Amino acid sequence: MKRDVIVAVSFLLAFLFMAYALVYANVLGLGGAELRPLGEFYLSHSFAHEGLTSHSPEVVTAIVWNYRGFDTLFETFVFFLAIMGAFSVLRLTDEQEKLVKELEAREPHRQMDLIVRAITKLVVIMIVAISASIALHGHLTPGGGFQGGSAMAVASLLLFAAFSKFTLERKGLTVKHTVSAYALGLALILATVLAPVFLYGGKVLEINLLPGEMGLFNLDVGEYLAVTFGFLTVFLVLGVSEWIFKTVLRGEVND
Amino acid sequence: MIDLLLAYITLTLFGMVLLGIYGVVTRSNLIKKIIMLNIMGDAVNMLFILIGYRIVFPVFPPIYEEHITFEEFLSRAVDPTPQALVLTAIVIGMAMNILLATYAIQFYRLHGTVDARDIAEIIGGEGE
Structure with missing residues (x-):
């Protein structure tokens, strides 16, 4: 005290x-x-001259892509490490997963009532549209892959609450599929980053060698996929009912 | 007047940072610790953005539009550097959040507690 x-x-x-x-x-x-000298430098130089990666009229986006590309790349790696850390703590062996499936088959499929479900369907469609609009021109305007992906993760959380984990899994969003989609997003990012080295003999992340704005657009889409499905993977694994997980884990402790 | 307002907002944010540290230090529930850590991180991010603000009227966001001259843009737009820094900090904070929340949940499932004192007892550390 x-x-x-x-x-x-x-x-x-x-x-x-x-x-x-x-x-x-x-x-x-x-x-x-007054502006600080650094801020004045970035305001006047970040989109003023030729040969830079981004053609964005928005200075924050231009700074991120023109001067801090590696920052954005390694940010993706940090996110990957966090998702993999969470996933490896929550991992189960094959037998345990089989046990979880058996126990889940016995569980009643609870969901909220009709009004909530109908409105959730409408809202989820809107959220998906907005998140795509945030993400797909994130290389020009405020927004980007991570912001769009976070919005999308909110949509999946709403589905979780209003329907159930089983509805999502019946629609094909099982953990295996979401992890595959996550890996696809990361592969797209890696391919875009490494493409200048192998195709044009440039350096890593020198994506202004690629035609048009393809490089930035690919990075955006890759990040969007990665964040959306990274979150969804963790939610799906965390969505296993508490008592099932406890039963399975206590079995592990007793062995 | 605007100076007073700015000082008030800044002090509130500093207060939130201190409150976050206080919560992380004194609460023993892991979930409360995570919540206080988030409050602290958000306050720090807000403080960063506030440092980049300029007291001019009208103040522009750092988006260049065709119908204003470049000199006018330079004299009106806010500092974009803190915003670019905070963009990264938010993502890292989110990643950290996922990891911490998952560990807390898993620890609760395995041992039935998220109290730091009980955890120290369970893992045999030198708790009080």
């Missing part, structure tokens, strides 16, 4: 110190009318 008070008081003191530094000394340089 006494320790809590000390922690709270020290945080309050830190807050007061920061307030003083921010308001009176203005250490962050907030609220000026």
